[in-house]
Structures are given as C-alpha cells and as structure tokens.
Amino acid sequence: MSILPKKEDSNCGTSCCGPAPMVLDLNTESLSKQKDIKIATSEITAANRLDHLFARLGIKRSEHRVEPGLYALGKPTRNSPVFVSANYTLSFDALRSSLVGIDGYILVLDTKGVNVWCAAGKGTFGTDELVFRIEVTGLADVVDHRVLIVPQLGATGVTAHKVKSRTGFKVEYGPVRASDLPEYMKDRRATDEMRRVRFTLLDRMVLAPVELLLMPKILLVVILGISLIGGVMGVFSAIVAILAGTILFPMLLPLLPTKDFSTKGFILGFLVILPFSWNAFMATDTIWWLHKGLALSFLLIMPPITAFFALNFTGASTFTSVVGVKKEIYRYVPIMALMFVIGVLLMIVLRLISITGGGSYV
Amino acid sequence: MFDSYTENTLEYDPKLCINCGMCSTVCPHGVFRDGEKTAQLVDKKACMECGACHLNCPTDAIKVESGVGCAYAMMWSAITGQKEVTCGDGECC
Ligand code: SF4
Ligand code: SF4
Numbered sequence: 001m002s003i004l005p006k007k008e009d010s011n012c013g014t015s016c017c018g019p020a021p022m023v024l025d026l027n028t029e030s031l032s033k034q035k036d037i038k039i040a041t042s043e044i045t046a047a048n049r050l051d052h053l054f055a056r057l058g059i060k061r062s063e064h065r066v067e068p069g070l071y072a073l074g075k076p077t078r079n080s081p082v083f084v085s086a087n088y089t090l091s092f093d094a095l096r097s098s099l100v101g102i103d104g105y106i107l108v109l110d111t112k113g114v115n116v117w118c119a120a121g122k123g124t125f126g127t128d129e130l131v132f133r134i135e136v137t138g139l140a141d142v143v144d145h146r147v148l149i150v151p152q153l154g155a156t157g158v159t160a161h162k163v164k165s166r167t168g169f170k171v172e173y174g175p176v177r178a179s180d181l182p183e184y185m186k187d188r189r190a191t192d193e194m195r196r197v198r199f200t201l202l203d204r205m206v207l208a209p210v211e212l213l214l215m216p217k218i219l220l221v222v223i224l225g226i227s228l229i230g231g232v233m234g235v236f237s238a239i240v241a242i243l244a245g246t247i248l249f250p251m252l253l254p255l256l257p258t259k260d261f262s263t264k265g266f267i268l269g270f271l272v273i274l275p276f277s278w279n280a281f282m283a284t285d286t287i288w289w290l291h292k293g294l295a296l297s298f299l300l301i302m303p304p305i306t307a308f309f310a311l312n313f314t315g316a317s318t319f320t321s322v323v324g325v326k327k328e329i330y331r332y333v334p335i336m337a338l339m340f341v342i343g344v345l346l347m348i349v350l351r352l353i354s355i356t357g358g359g360s361y362v
Numbered sequence: 363m364f365d366s367y368t369e370n371t372l373e374y375d376p377k378l379c380i381n382c383g384m385c386s387t388v389c390p391h392g393v394f395r396d397g398e399k400t401a402q403l404v405d406k407k408a409c410m411e412c413g414a415c416h417l418n419c420p421t422d423a424i425k426v427e428s429g430v431g432c433a434y435a436m437m438w439s440a441i442t443g444q445k446e447v448t449c450g451d452g453e454c455c
Contacts, residue, residue: 121412121428155388155414156428173387190387197390259365320367321411322427327366 037142040071042100044093051089056206058213061113064089068110070137071096074103078143081185083174084130084150086111086119095151098178102185105142109133120157127159127166134167149174152195204250207316212246215309223305229347230297237276241302244272245309253313261320262332265310269303276302286354293350300343304336371427372409376400378423385415385424 055064066087073096081104085095092108109129111119119125130150134140150158152173160171175184175194184190220242227238249256249268256264281295311328314320372393379400386394386401391408394401394415401423413428 120414152388153390153414155418156412157417159417160384161418161420176390192392195387195390196392259367263364321370321409323370323411324367331366 036069036137037105038067038069038071040073040092040096040106042073042096042098044097048089048093052093055088055090057209063113065113066092066108068108068133070139070142071106071108073099073106074101076103076105079145080104080143082107082139082143082148083181084109084148084154086114086116086125088113088115088119091115094178095181098181100182102182105139107133107137107139107148116151117153117156120154123157125154126157127162130158130163130171131166134169140168146170147172151178152176152190153197199253201251204253204316207313208247208250211250211309211313211316215246215312226344227301229344229351230294230301233276233280234347237273237298237302238305240272240276241269241305242309244268245306248272249306249310250313250316260328260332261314262307262311262328262336265307266303266332268310269306270299272306273298273302290350290354293346297343297347297350300339300346302343304340304343307332308336368407370406370409370411371425372403372406372411373425374401374403375423376403378421380421380423382420384418384420388414388418390414 051064054060066089068087081102083095083099083104084107085092087108087110092106095106107130109119109125110133111124111129114122114124116125130148134148140146146169148163148169148171150160150171150173153176155173158171160173163169163171172188173190174181175190176197177194180190180194184194223238223242224235227234230237245265245268249265252268253264256267258264258267277295277298280291280298283291283294285291311325311332314325314328374394381397381400383396383401386396389409390412391405391410393403393405393409395404396402409426411426411428413426415424416422416426416428
C-alpha cells in the first residue's frame with residue numbers, strides 16, 4: 001500500500017497550512033519505483049507497552065515482529081538520515097521512540113523477530129540482508145545521500161566495507177543504545193561511553209525472567225523429582241537453589257567474588273543452602289550421624305544446581321567470551337555433576353537407613 | 363584459577379593496519395583505541411569475541427574466532443558431538 005501522497009495530489013506546497021497530514025518531499029519518479037514506504041511515529045502506545053512486557057517475559061515469542069522494509073518517520077526529505085533496525089518490536093520501538101522530532105527513514109531488516117545484537121551474532125542482521133533490503137526497498141532512489149546509520153552492535157554481523165562496495169552506501173556505526181541517538185545526531189560522533197555495552201542491574205533483571213522461562217523444562221522436572229528423596233525440605237531447598245541461580249544470581253553478579261560465573265554460582269548456592277544444611281545439622285530427632293549426613297548431602301546437591309544456572313547466564317551476559325565459557329564448562333560441569341551425584345547417593349542411602357531403621361530424619 | 367577469561371582468540375597484526383579507525387568504533391568493550399599510525403590493542407582481556415572488529419577491518423589485520431557463547435548450546439554440542447545450534451527463534455539465549 002502506498003500511504004504517501006504524490007506531489008501533484010497534494011494541493012499545497014511545503015509552506016501550506018492546510019490539513020494535508022503527511023507531505024513527503026519526494027518526486028513522483030522515485031515514488032513510482034518506491035512503492036511501499038510505511039509510516040512510523042515516535043509514539044509508544046499502551047499496546048506497544050503490553051507487547052514489550054510480553055516480549056520481555058518470553059510470552060508469544062514469535063509475535064513481536066515488525067514488517068521488514070522502509071519506514072518514514074516524521075517528514076523526511078531526500079537528505080534525511082537513514083537508520084537501520086531489526087524487525088523485533090523492542091529494537092524498532094526503542095529506535096523510533098528515541099528519534100522524537102527527528103525526520104528520517106528507518107530501514108527494518110528481517111531478523112526473524114530477534115534483536116540487533118543477537119541477530120548480528122547469528123548473522124541474520126548481516127551484510128547480505130542489509131544489501132538485499134537496500135535493493136528491494138529502492139532506497140537509492142529515495143534518498144540522495146549514501147549513508148546508513150547502523151547500531152554499533154550490528155557490527156557483529158555487518159561488514160561496512162562490503163556494504164559499501166556492493167551498494168555504494170557507507171555504513172556509519174551509531175551508538176550502542178538508541179537513547180544516545182539524539183546526542184549522536186548533533187555532530188555524528190559517539191563518546192567512548194556511548195560505544196560501550198553496559199550490563200546494569202536493570203539489564204540483568206530484565207533477563208532473569210527470560211532465563212527462568214527458557215531453561216529446559218526437563219531440567220526442572222529432573223531436579224525437583226530427585227529432590228523429592230529429601231522430602232519437603234529437599235524440594236523446598238531445590239526450589240531455593242534454582243531461584244538463587246536464576247533470579248538472585250543476575251542481581252548479585254558484580255558483587256559475588258571470583259571472575260568465573262560457575263564459582264560465583266557455587267558461592268551463592270552455598271550461602272543460600274546453609275540455613276537448610278544448618279537446620280538438618282542441628283536436628284536431634286534421630287541418630288546423630290543421620291542428620292549430620294543429611295546436612296552434608298544438602299551442601300553437595302544444591303550449590304551445583306545454583307552454579308549450573310549461573311553458568312548458563314554467561315549466554316545472556318555481554319562480556320563473556322566463547323573460549324572462556326568453554327573453559328568454564330570443562331572445568332566446572334564435571335565438578336557440579338560429581339558433587340550432585342555423590343550428594344544424591346548419600347541422600348538415598350540415608351533415606352533407606354532411616355526408613356529401615358525407623359524414624360524420619362526430616 | 364577462578365578466572366577462565368584470561369585468554370581469548372583475538373589476534374592483531376599492526377603491520378597490516380591502515381588506521382581506518384573501524385575497530386575502535388565497533389568494539390563494545392574498548393579493546394582497541396585509536397593510535398597515531400596504527401590502532402592500539404589496549405585491553406585484550408576485555409574482549410568477548412563478538413567478531414565485530416574482525417568483520418569490519420578492511421585489511422584483515424584482526425582475527426578472532428567468534429561465537430554466541432551460549433552455554434546450553436555448547437554443552438549440547440559437546441555431549442552430542444553435533445554442531446552448535448544456537449537458541450530458538452524468539453529470543454537470544
Ligand atoms: S571481538 Fe568484539 S569485543 Fe573483541 S576486540 Fe573485537 S570488537 Fe572488541
Ligand atoms: S579496523 Fe583494521 S585497518 Fe582499521 S584501524 Fe582497526 S586494525 Fe587498523
């Protein structure tokens with residue numbers, strides 16, 4: 001659909017005060033080639049906000065998409081800047097809402113509903129898609145200049161010099177965050193601060209529910225199933241260990257000692273499980289070594305669970321290298337598995353003894 | 363010990379650098395800095411191997427093995443011997 005009025009259709013020039021809502025300074029020639037420029041605004045509606053919430057929570061995961069293509073924001077002219085974005089609503093909305101009062105074009109790439117950073121890592125926000133999108137939208141006929149402002153994090157998928165040689169468009173990497181764009185647009189320079197990714201408490205908290213929802217469900221079933229051996233306290237402590245790894249860990253990340261996520265997780269898991277262990281340790285209702293043994297089994301089973309989820313948070317963090325994560329996996333996953341298995345065996349043995357010997361230990 | 367992030371695959375050969383400034387622009391962790399004649403590798407340890415500098419260096423002066431760094435995917439590929447498939451369609455891992 002063409003929402004753009006052709007120049008001869010609009011009965012007034014640029015100085016007109018009439019009601020014509022959207023007069024674009026495009027000539028008819030380019031309009032005949034350019035069939036489909038969609039309209040975007042900087043406004044974020046209630047429906048947008050609901051969509052954002054769902055997107056963050058991982059609800060309706062495949063539905064947070066914007067149609068790929070070229071969008072006009074405000075009243076762009078042939079010299080207005082072109083911003084490149086992903087077809088994920090959070091990315092697109094962050095961009096357009098940051099551009100209040102700026103007239104320009106937004107070129108939305110088809111990233112399958114994934115944000116710029118992750119899509120760039122996978123290559124869907126990449127050179128090929130960018131070149132393709134420039135061609136199908138006829139961008140070269142819409143603007144006179146040959147500059148694209150691409151989010152800096154898109155550089156993980158886009159090769160600027162290749163885009164230049166294939167399309168003639170120069171890729172200019174804008175700031176990491178869309179919110180810095182108004183500042184950037186003043187002199188087209190990004191400060192060091194604008195070039196760095198941050199991983200703030202808010203960023204991490206936003207990711208926590210996603211981590212929880214995306215973790216393999218089978219893992220939860222297995223962990224909770226095994227913890228049943230430990231009775232009510234067993235299940236309860238397992239839930240605490242899981243929540244510590246998925247919610248508390250992202251929150252406390254910078255505060256926990258050591259560099260490695262696994263060891264941070266072990267420490268946190270140990271701390272949250274201490275009360276349970278202490279509780280069992282101090283119990284006096286059965287033979288002493290039974291509950292001392294149980295206290296030990298808690299310490300063996302639960303911290304690895306927290307550490308495991310902590311390790312998985314490396315995927316969400318913005319500063320862990322692949323080599324490092326691999327090292328962590330080879331270093332710590334065997335330890336986690338060993339502790340877990342020994343702990344579970346110990347718990348089973350204790351359980352059997354207490355059943356045959358009479359008297360519950362929990 | 364307790365720090366698996368001391369080494370990474372980033373390699374930089376200043377002899378090939380034409381000082382275009384791209385690497386210091388795209389790096390989200392300040393690993394490269396603009397220099398007088400060539401780009402300066404100032405904080406190698408901070409590199410998270412995103413690959414942006416390598417992709418955007420016109421002279422191949424920078425090399426790095428990049429990947430998504432998703433632990434589930436890596437464990438899965440280690441166990442099954444399959445190539446890493448990264449995350450689903452909706453959200454990144
Ligand atoms: S791979 Fe990424 S983090 Fe590492 S130096 Fe290059 S741009 Fe920076
Ligand atoms: S991108 Fe390559 S050529 Fe350009 S400054 Fe960096 S190392 Fe040098």
